[in-house]
Amino acid sequence: MKDRILIKGMVTVQVLDKDGNVKRRSPTWFGRLFRIPGRPMRYHHHNIVTREGDALIADALLVSPNKAKVTSSTGFIQVGTGWTGNSTKTNTRCNTATGSMKALDSGYPALKAAWGSVGDTTLIYRATFAAGTLNVNGINEACLLNGNAGSSNCLAYAQITPVVNVTSSDTLQIQWEITILGQ
Template sequence: MVTVQVLDRDGNIKRRAPSWFGRLFRVPGRPMLYHHHNIVTREGDALIADALLVTPTKTKVSSSAGFIQVGTGWTGNSVKTNVRCNTPTGAMKALDSGYPALKAAWGNTGDTTLVYRASFAAGSLNVNGINEACLLNGNAGGSNCLAYAQITPVVNVTVSDTLQVQWEITILGQ
């Protein structure tokens, strides 16, 4: 799962503008908090296999080499083979401090889920129509894409907003 939230300058989750019906009855707009399914890409499958080798050859998506990229070019075509966002916007963001992390302690439900999170601070994005994201093992041209996701509905971020993208990958052993 990928969770995307837009935070205002005070760190609160922003709300979409209410519909005309909502304005009429003074109902606030929906929170800008979205949950999306993602896919481990073909490169991601290979990264996981490589990580299980005695001597891995690829860089892991780690606290020092993990990045999240967002974009506006979701097409729905060849999602499994995507290696980047189709139309990237802004700079890639390094993972937040403390990530990746297990969702739960060893031996508990959630101990097979890795959590990655990056925060695009206020001022780093000013874009409408963010509809895709990818999780990478670096920010160079040769970096590999572990996972890719569609973001729907699209997310609009102003210069005063913070965009936070949290990625969860559950290892199912299938």
């Protein structure tokens, strides 16, 4: 009997206005003509668990791990504007980082569902870049790290498309889901 472990991820990126509502893109000319609002600025993307991420998962299964796990005190998310599509499996950071790395929100990582329920094999990581921390156009990449030092390791990396523009009055929230399945 063979068993394969499959690790897949999903990244949700959303831009919130000053009142905490999901912002909308400007409507198309057709939308303006018929008063149809623009699409919400909430995007879902697949990600790749990096080579370092594969090693971090294996290391976490040791009795005494050698590397820091991605926890509420060590986890960080970085965003950037330099997606290239080249060697994403070997990325160790965003290609062109912008702003400062953001620590995970309080209470994260967390299981998506209670133990024994559907969703108990999915870990959720979330970071919120509060208004005033970013003012950048063209965010098109993100990575999940086990620290904010130069020696930190990249668990996962994702392309963000379409690109996300954030003003100084917007809040950017990134939620990372990593699901581990035996097959």
